[in-house]
Amino acid sequence: MNLNNKILVIYGSPAESSFSSSLLDNHVNSLVNKEIPEIIHCNLSQYSISPCNGCGLCATSGKCVIKDDMQKFYPILEDCKNIFISSPIYFSSLPSHLKAFIDRTQPLFWKKIKKNPERSGIVFLTAGSFYPGIFSPSITILRHFFNTIGIRYDRENSELYFNTDTVPQKFGSIL
Ligand SMILES: Cc1cc2nc3c(=O)[nH]c(=O)nc-3n(C[C@H](O)[C@H](O)[C@H](O)COP(=O)(O)O)c2cc1C
Numbered sequence: 001m002n003l004n005n006k007i008l009v010i011y012g013s014p015a016e017s018s019f020s021s022s023l024l025d026n027h028v029n030s031l032v033n034k035e036i037p038e039i040i041h042c043n044l045s046q047y048s049i050s051p052c053n054g055c056g057l058c059a060t061s062g063k064c065v066i067k068d069d070m071q072k073f074y075p076i077l078e079d080c081k082n083i084f085i086s087s088p089i090y091f092s093s094l095p096s097h098l099k100a101f102i103d104r105t106q107p108l109f110w111k112k113i114k115k116n117p118e119r120s121g122i123v124f125l126t127a128g129s130f131y132p133g134i135f136s137p138s139i140t141i142l143r144h145f146f147n148t149i150g151i152r153y154d155r156e157n158s159e160l161y162f163n164t165d166t167v168p169q170k171f172g173s174i175l
Pocket of ligand 1: 013014015017018019054074087088089090091092093126127128129130134137164
């Protein structure tokens with residue numbers, strides 16, 4: 001695999017003024033003085049990515065038959081060094097367009113990409129309220145996604161915020 005320090009930055013919130021997107025922007029801005037050849041910004045709600053239709057053809061071909069914007073992301077997902085993802089919590093899970101993006105990486109699941117510890121993923125999640133296990137389903141999904149594309153979940157640098165609809169608080173124990 002040709003690792004070229006490319007960073008994929010994925011904004012999962014469809015909201016114009018987004019708390020989770022601003023957390024991610026702060027993180028990306030902190031990288032300005034570092035030598036990064038390419039940062040690819042992707043505001044998912046501006047792309048046309050259909051849900052997986054479960055046809056199963058990717059199990060043998062390693063490719064998705066749906067010809068939409070997702071096709072641009074397959075090579076990037078395979079060769080980027082880091083992925084940063086921000087997202088709000090919707091119904092204790094991820095917004096549907098982010099979930100569709102993740103489901104559409106099933107061709108990469110079938111490629112059985114070996115984990116490269118030099119590649120890592122950081123997440124920035126925000127939830128309007130608080131209740132036990134509020135972030136658990138989303139973290140499980142995102143870890144599954146990172147495993148699928150062969151990258152390590154960087155939990156130390158990830159940030160989770162709850163009560164964002166009132167007084168935002170940082171979640172102490174990172175899952
Ligand atoms: C459709 C929808 C579903 C939501 N579901 C939850 C939820 O299950 N739990 C929760 O704490 N907040 C929920 N929220 C609130 C958002 O998680 C919260 O406002 C978040 O900080 C928004 O992030 P953003 O500004 O980056 O879009 C929901 C909001 C919307 C619009």
